[in-house]
Amino acid sequence: MTDATPPDLLPMRDVVSLTGINPVTLRAWERRHGLIRPQRTEGGHRLYTARDVQRIRDILRWTASGLSVSKVGDLLAAQPEASVQQHSAFDDWRAAVVRATKAFDRPALEGIHGQLFTLLPKATVLREVLMPVWHDLASGTAPGQRSQWLFLDTFLRARLLLRLQVNQVDAPQVLLAGSEGQAELSVLCAGLLLSSELQRIDVLGCGQPLEELPIVCAAMQPAALVIKVQVPVGPGLAKRLRSLQMEIACPLALIGEGLVDSQPALSGIPLCLLDEGGADAARMLHALHRGALDV
Numbered sequence: 549m550t551d552a553t554p555p556d557l558l559p560m561r562d563v564v565s566l567t568g569i570n571p572v573t574l575r576a577w578e579r580r581h582g583l584i585r586p587q588r589t590e591g592g593h594r595l596y597t598a599r600d601v602q603r604i605r606d607i608l609r610w611t612a613s614g615l616s617v618s619k620v621g622d623l624l625a626a627q628p629e630a631s632v633q634q635h636s637a638f639d640d641w642r643a644a645v646v647r648a649t650k651a652f653d654r655p656a657l658e659g660i661h662g663q664l665f666t667l668l669p670k671a672t673v674l675r676e677v678l679m680p681v682w683h684d685l686a687s688g689t690a691p692g693q694r695s696q697w698l699f700l701d702t703f704l705r706a707r708l709l710l711r712l713q714v715n716q717v718d719a720p721q722v723l724l725a726g727s728e729g730q731a732e733l734s735v736l737c738a739g740l741l742l743s744s745e746l747q748r749i750d751v752l753g754c755g756q757p758l759e760e761l762p763i764v765c766a767a768m769q770p771a772a773l774v775i776k777v778q779v780p781v782g783p784g785l786a787k788r789l790r791s792l793q794m795e796i797a798c799p800l801a802l803i804g805e806g807l808v809d810s811q812p813a814l815s816g817i818p819l820c821l822l823d824e825g826g827a828d829a830a831r832m833l834h835a836l837h838r839g840a841l842d843v
Contacts, residue, residue: 557587557595558637562663565656566640567604574604581617583607583624598637638676645681649700650692657703665711671827674737678704682733701733708736712749719745720771720837724803725752725761727777727785735776738803738824742774746834749774758788762795771837774801774822781810790817799836799843803829818843 564571577583578594584603586594596604607620615623641664648656664673682704685697724742726735732754739749752764758775765773773796777785781802793800801820808821820836820843822829835841 557597558601558667560586560594560596562667563596563601563604565659565663566601566644567608569604569608577604577607577617581621583617583620598640601637601640641677642681645677645700649681649685649696652696652699654703657700661703661707670740674740675825679737705733705736708733708740709751712736712739712743712751719748721768722747722749722772722774722833722837723752723761723765723768723770724749724774724776725756725758726754727758727775729778730754730776738774738776741824742803742822742830742833744830744834746830747771747837758792761792765796765798770798772799772801772833774803774833777802777804777807779804779806779810781807781813783813786813786817789814789819793817793819801833801836 560571584600586596586600610620611617644660648660664677682700685693685700724739735751739751743749801822803822803824805825822832
């Protein structure tokens with residue numbers, strides 16, 4: 549193995565962050581008791597799987613209840629393989645985000661955020677870890693959960709905006725706005741997914757009126773304009789989009805999930821539909837503002 553960490557393996561520092569185990573204890577479980585068998589890079593650094601992380605959680609739970617480490621091996625051997633495989637590394641990352649959020653621990657959340665974007669593709673971080681936690685807290689009704697959601701929402705909006713602001717300064721500028729009812733974090737997520745070395749995404753403020761976008765575009769002269777929408781797109785929004793497209797000089801695109809179902813309502817409007825859940829949205833947007841995509 550090389551020293552480059554595969555996305556499905558975790559270094560010791562991340563395992564410590566996810567489980568709270570002492571590194572000395574973890575090494576002892578490996579060397580003295582053979583309970584954990586991490587993989588190694590060519591440089592000798594330990595790498596752990598999601599199954600290893602679940603084993604560590606189980607051992608911590610058993611030893612905390614009074615079971616000696618010498619007895620743990622038998623329990624692990626009797627543990628069904630399927631029950632371990634059902635637990636994924638994404639579960640561990642989500643649990644870590646939840647713990648830091650519930651403790652209102654900004655430094656811990658900062659550390660997890662940095663690790664996630666270092667280890668995993670940005671689309672995976674958003675879709676599999678951060679946004680599921682955000683949605684769960686947003687829909688929760690337990691005491692304190694609203695405050696926890698606000699804490700996480702504020703943190704994520706600031707960090708995603710910062711990531712967008714440090715993208716390619718010299719790349720063509722694309723403006724991104726949200727239609728009515730779009731949460732600012734959802735628009736920022738769409739912007740991060742669209743950003744690349746080929747285009748700079750500038751997100752307009754939450755509540756930007758669609759009817760005033762021609763004024764904004766005339767002043768900023770972007771390479772393209774993208775609107776984040778919720779599906780299905782109704783006749784009213786379709787009419788406003790038709791007027792908008794006629795008043796701007798740059799190409800127009802919509803981004804959302806399941807936009808293909810809204811094609812009948814948008815028929816006859818020359819715009820590009822970008823699937824937020826797909827892997828080609830950024831590439832399609834680049835082709836659009838290069839003039840290499842027919843709409």
